[in-house]
Amino acid sequence: MKSLLTRLPEYLPYLSVLLLLVGVALSTSGLLVVHDIDSWVSYGATTITIPYYRFIVREPGNYTEIESKEYILVNESGITGTLTTKTTIPVEENCTLTDRVSILLLATNGGFGPLVSLTVKGYIGENSTELFKSWLGEGVIPGTTITCTTSEEVGEKAVLLCKGAFQPPLSKPRLHEYEYLEFIVEPISQDTIVERFVARATATCTYTYEVKYPELRVGSGNMSYAITTQVVHYSRLVSGLTLVVVGVFLMLGGVFTLVLNSYLKLKGKY
The missing domain is CATH 1.20.20 (F1FO ATP Synthase)
Known part of the structure; x- marks a missing residue:
């Protein structure tokens, strides 16, 4: 050692x-x-859901296609945001129906020859608001008389297929906001009974807007975010x-x- x-x-x-x-x-x-x-x-992943306000802002000016910007403002307590006064003036609108609208007619005389003249009025839901300013592209004013022919005859029933253009009212210019389009068809001839019906149709719309003040529209809901843990x-x-x-x-x-x-x-x- x-x-x-x-x-x-x-x-x-x-x-x-x-x-x-x-x-x-x-x-x-x-x-x-x-x-x-x-x-x-x-690291992992999870999803959280928080309430939000969605703001769509449109600056003053003329627009053929509306460009919108979305702002999501969320504070620690949940929701925040303000809504300002808006003034929107539609300058020009042109919507064309892309689907054919079916109208079912019943006749008391056992059938049809040429279809009688009809008065066509447009409605939005149950509000009885006149919708059409033109029909079949001929510039017909609601309340006037137009003439059509049926596309087929089956016994006592005939189907009228129409395709046309219209301009929605200034108070509610966006077609996609309508749940459905409802038509009342009133025959001139007393020999024909027309059923009231609901027709659904889609349309392609081109709008030109003059926005005098910034337009701020608000909606609320829940938004889910995927976050990394x-x-x-x-x-x-x-x-x-x-x-x-x-x-x-x-x-x-x-x-x-x-x-x-x-x-x-x-x-x-x-």
Whole structure:
């Protein structure tokens, strides 16, 4: 045992190199763990739903196609936002029906020859608001008489298929806001009974608007956001930092043994 202690200074260079190598290895491993965030931070996904106000802003000017901007304003307590006065004047509107409208007619005389003249009025839902300013592209004013022919005859029933153009009223210019279009067909001839019916049709509309003041329309609802969740695994992070600290201490020990070895040589201990 005594001989081992006396010969210990001979092993100091090897011990210092060993401590330095082990220290560098441990510190490097710890730094790799700390640097690799994915090893101690995991990500997931979830969905949250919050209330919102949607604002559509239209600046003053003339528009053929309305360009809208949406602003979603949400504060910590939920909903925020203000509504300002708007003035919108439709300058020109032109909507063309793209679907054919079916009208079912019943006759008391057992059938039809040429269809009698009809008076056509347009309604929106149950509000009895006149809708049409033109029909069949002929510029017919609601309340006047037009003449059509039936496309087919089946017993006592005949179907009138019409396709035309119309302009909606200024008070409600957007066709897509109508739930349906309802027509009342009133025959001139007393021999024909016409059923009241509801017809659904789609239309392609081109609008030109003059907006005198910024138009701000508001709607409310719920909006879902997909968010990323983050979980920090502190045990992995701590283990990486521990490796770095231990490695640094081992390297310091290696440096200390090198200094001690040099000191002993200078003193002539071996």
